[in-house]
Amino acid sequence: KAGVTQTPRYLIKTRGQQVTLSCSPISGHRSVSWYQQTPGQGLQFLFEYFSETQRNKGNFPGRFSGRQFSNSRSEMNVSTLELGDSALYLCASSHDTMNTEAFFGQGTRLTVV
């Protein structure tokens, strides 16, 4: 059974650019959540999608957005990149929104220069 796949694994972008990250969940999982991990702030919840609908959103600016497709694959977009957006972005999939185990991908390491 394939795990959660995130692409690309590494990205280097310039301030002001935008970036799109992709996450393919485990087959059959309909919930996809995104997290940002930085040394200073730890793991912070960005948003969660379930059946193509955003169900929950963390406390991040509107520059961070996402979507989910009918096959449950999800994309996350960050516009007008700032140096502080440099982080490991992790995606997690689960069967349902509550009370189910979350499985994480290997993450996308974004560096903004």
Place this chain on the structure above:
Amino acid sequence: KQEVTQIPAALSVPEGENLVLNCSFTDSAIYNLQWFRQDPGKGLTSLLLIQSSQREQTSGRLNASLDKSSGRSTLYIAASQPGDSATYLCAVGRASYDKVIFGPGTSLSVIP
């Protein structure tokens, strides 16, 4: 506001020791609590999931307990091995806008 803390922040033990990692949360209205390990620069690996109605879960050398009333969970690792060296994070799941709150993690080093 839910806050999750983990003690200790770092731990170094000789191989073979049994050890306990602690996780505390301030709001007992949780759906579940999950323990993960993270190796440097990598994603998170799920270790154990405890539903709010459960008291403990076991997997191999790992045992996790949950006491909702006191806002605590412990992860017990028996007979530690160098391969257990990693950062261990607990995450509290709940039904609110910030669905899952992670603790800061405990960095474990098992010395051969």
